[in-house]
Amino acid sequence: MALAMVASGGAFAAEQVGSAADAIAIARSNACMGCHAVDRKLVGPSFQQIAEKYKGDSQASARLEKKVKNGGAGVWGSIPMPSHPKMSDGDIKTVVAWVLAGAPALQK
Numbered sequence: 380m381a382l383a384m385v386a387s388g389g390a391f392a393a394e395q396v397g398s399a400a401d402a403i404a405i406a407r408s409n410a411c412m413g414c415h416a417v418d419r420k421l422v423g424p425s426f427q428q429i430a431e432k433y434k435g436d437s438q439a440s441a442r443l444e445k446k447v448k449n450g451g452a453g454v455w456g457s458i459p460m461p462s463h464p465k466m467s468d469g470d471i472k473t474v475v476a477w478v479l480a481g482a483p484a485l486q487k
């Protein structure tokens with residue numbers, strides 16, 4: 380399947396300032412926050428831990444988008460993340476870019 384639109388290059392770059400709000404709304408409405416917090420481990424790793432782990436990894440967005448969509452286990456432990464087949468690719472992309480940016484909160 381061609382998901383090649385996940386171009387390399389700076390996800391969450393400066394031109395996307397508005398996206399933190401979108402990403403947070405997506406994370407909330409898809410129950411991500413039931414298992415993840417920004418700065419501490421819950422059922423899954425914190426979003427900041429994830430950002431730290433994949434820092435500088437240009438393949439990370441594509442890989443994590445797939446992981447959020449299909450679910451899976453074994454990277455952080457044996458607890459699996461469920462799949463999210465109903466999420467749109469665009470929503471997944473937005474939320475993964477936000478996670479990889481360290482899950483910044485909204486600018487005041």
Ligand code: HEC
Pocket residue numbers: 406409410411412413414415422423424429443446447451452453454455456457458459460461463474475478
């Ligand atoms: C039922 C609990 C649960 C929900 C809901 C959940 N996650 Fe996870 N997530 C996990 C667990 C557990 C892991 C660790 C999986 C592993 O070890 O491979 C994880 C891992 C991740 C990772 C890192 C994957 C990797 O391979 O390093 C990302 C990114 C992530 N979650 C994002 C999300 C997003 C975005 C959502 C909402 C759409 C979400 N998660 C919803 C439990 C959950």
